[in-house]
Amino acid sequence: MTNKMWGGRFSKATNELLEDLNASISYDYRLAKYDIEVSIAHAMMLAKSGIIKNEECDLIANGLKSVKKEIDDGKFELNKQLEDIHMNIESRLTEIIGPVAGKLHTARSRNDQVVTDTRLFLIEKTNNLIALIEENQKILSQQALDNFDTIMPGYTHLQVAQPITLGHHLLSYVELLNRDKLRFKDSLKRLNESPLGAAAMAGTSYPIDREYSAKLLGFDRPMSNSIDAVSSRDMILETLSNTAILSVNLSRFAEEIILWVSTEFNFIKLPDSLTTGSSIMPQKRNPDGAEIIRSKAGRVIGSLSTLLVVMKGLPLTYNKDLQEDKEPLFDAIDTIELSLQVMCQMITEMKPNKDRMLKSAKNGYSIATDIADILVQNLDIPFRDSHKIVGSIVSFAEENNKPLDELVVEDYQKIDKRITIELVNKISFDRIIHNKTSQGGTAPSNVKKEAKKWLKALKNR
Numbered sequence: 498m499t500n501k502m503w504g505g506r507f508s509k510a511t512n513e514l515l516e517d518l519n520a521s522i523s524y525d526y527r528l529a530k531y532d533i534e535v536s537i538a539h540a541m542m543l544a545k546s547g548i549i550k551n552e553e554c555d556l557i558a559n560g561l562k563s564v565k566k567e568i569d570d571g572k573f574e575l576n577k578q579l580e581d582i583h584m585n586i587e588s589r590l591t592e593i594i595g596p597v598a599g600k601l602h603t604a605r606s607r608n609d610q611v612v613t614d615t616r617l618f619l620i621e622k623t624n625n626l627i628a629l630i631e632e633n634q635k636i637l638s639q640q641a642l643d644n645f646d647t648i649m650p651g652y653t654h655l656q657v658a659q660p661i662t663l664g665h666h667l668l669s670y671v672e673l674l675n676r677d678k679l680r681f682k683d684s685l686k687r688l689n690e691s692p693l694g695a696a697a698m699a700g701t702s703y704p705i706d707r708e709y710s711a712k713l714l715g716f717d718r719p720m721s722n723s724i725d726a727v728s729s730r731d732m733i734l735e736t737l738s739n740t741a742i743l744s745v746n747l748s749r750f751a752e753e754i755i756l757w758v759s760t761e762f763n764f765i766k767l768p769d770s771l772t773t774g775s776s777i778m779p780q781k782r783n784p785d786g787a788e789i790i791r792s793k794a795g796r797v798i799g800s801l802s803t804l805l806v807v808m809k810g811l812p813l814t815y816n817k818d819l820q821e822d823k824e825p826l827f828d829a830i831d832t833i834e835l836s837l838q839v840m841c842q843m844i845t846e847m848k849p850n851k852d853r854m855l856k857s858a859k860n861g862y863s864i865a866t867d868i869a870d871i872l873v874q875n876l877d878i879p880f881r882d883s884h885k886i887v888g889s890i891v892s893f894a895e896e897n898n899k900p901l902d903e904l905v906v907e908d909y910q911k912i913d914k915r916i917t918i919e920l921v922n923k924i925s926f927d928r929i930i931h932n933k934t935s936q937g938g939t940a941p942s943n944v945k946k947e948a949k950k951w952l953k954a955l956k957n958r
């Protein structure tokens with residue numbers, strides 16, 4: 498049998514292997530609800546413009562609603578021979594309402610239909626991702642407020658650098674996620690244009706009203722150029738790259754969670770529900786969730802590269818290559834949605850081990866830079882000189898196996914006579930942290946204010 502929808506000029510059926518290669522129905526069935534929405538809007542536009550009769554439009558719209566119900570009830574049968582979701586739906590519509598169904602495809606093509614469906618999918622998913630990001634930001638801000646004065650080591654080169662507050666560290670992810678969110682929000686401006694009515698690629702001679710169908714579907718306006726409308730996929734690339742950046746950001750936090758739950762760090766604890774056991778080593782509690790989130794970034798980046806490579810050098814306008822946009826898009830969206838959901842759970846449930854974090858912060862001579870600053874501020878010496886003096890103080894502490902804040906004035910004076918008891922009294926761990934009040938700094942007072950600011954901003958979201 499030749500294809501029912503386009504087989505007019507064909508005398509032989511499609512080769513079965515080609516059919517397998519060519520069909521997209523196994524994945525583009527996910528566009529069904531948008532496809533029906535788009536078809537109803539198109540039919541209404543055709544009726545309004547006098548291209549079909551109102552009664553025909555009603556028949557078509559009601560028929561499409563019955564198809565939608567069959568899909569929702571799981572009664573709709575997908576047929577590979579009909580290639581894709583567009584032709585599966587139209588064919589079923591024909592079975593239900595008869596030949597009048599054939600009028601639906603007036604002044605349109607699958608080329609404008611598929612990108613319109615895809616844009617509606619992208620808009621819905623983008624809004625959903627924005628909400629999920631905000632959920633993560635909210636939970637992070639709450640944890641930051643709960644831990645506004647929980648001291649932990651801050652790292653550079655994964656070596657203890659300076660003491661920070663856990664709240665400050667968590668809020669850095671709130672900022673990072675905010676930029677992810679803004680990227681998605683910004684992309685909505687470009688997604689919000691309707692390709693419908695571009696037809697195959699050149700527009701149409703029917704007196705269609707593209708403004709009307711665009712408005713019916715909730716778009717801001719129709720796209721301006723029919724060639725651009727059917728051939729561009731940059732909006733998918735944009736979503737995929739936003740998703741790839743987000744997944745990389747999540748993978749960095751996931752990596753920190755993995756480090757923090759390790760026996761060596763022991764900074765946080767995750768509940769049993771968010772860890773898994775080992776089939777051989779009874780003592781293990783593995784942070785699989787975080788590990789999978791870390792690795793999923795690879796998969797999402799893969800989706801972006803797939804589509805970039807598909808698009809590279811592709812001539813305008815529509816080419817069947819463009820059908821390959823869907824699987825990477827669906828996969829990346831599903832992956833990031835699940836990652837964001839699991840991340841929410843992990844942030845909510847993680848319990849910091851405050852004693853252990855404080856001990857680690859003190860261990861690595863993390864206040865050396867602050868001692869150097871205290872010397873600069875009190876002895877009127879250049880920072881470079883003070884850096885040298887503190888270098889010797891650290892060596893002394895190391896040789897004598899003492900943390901820096903336990904050295905006494907006599908110890909300091911062995912290195913430099915100018916260091917007085919008043920000066921040494923200023924070297925307290927707590928004081929150093931509380932003094933980091935520069936804008937954006939780690940002082941608990943700053944962190945409390947910032948966490949509250951974020952919670953307020955995210956409150957009604």
Ligand code: ARG
Pocket residue numbers: 521525581607608611815817819820
């Ligand atoms: N399934 C196709 C896709 O996803 C729909 C458009 C087909 N257009 C065509 N001229 N064969 O791209």
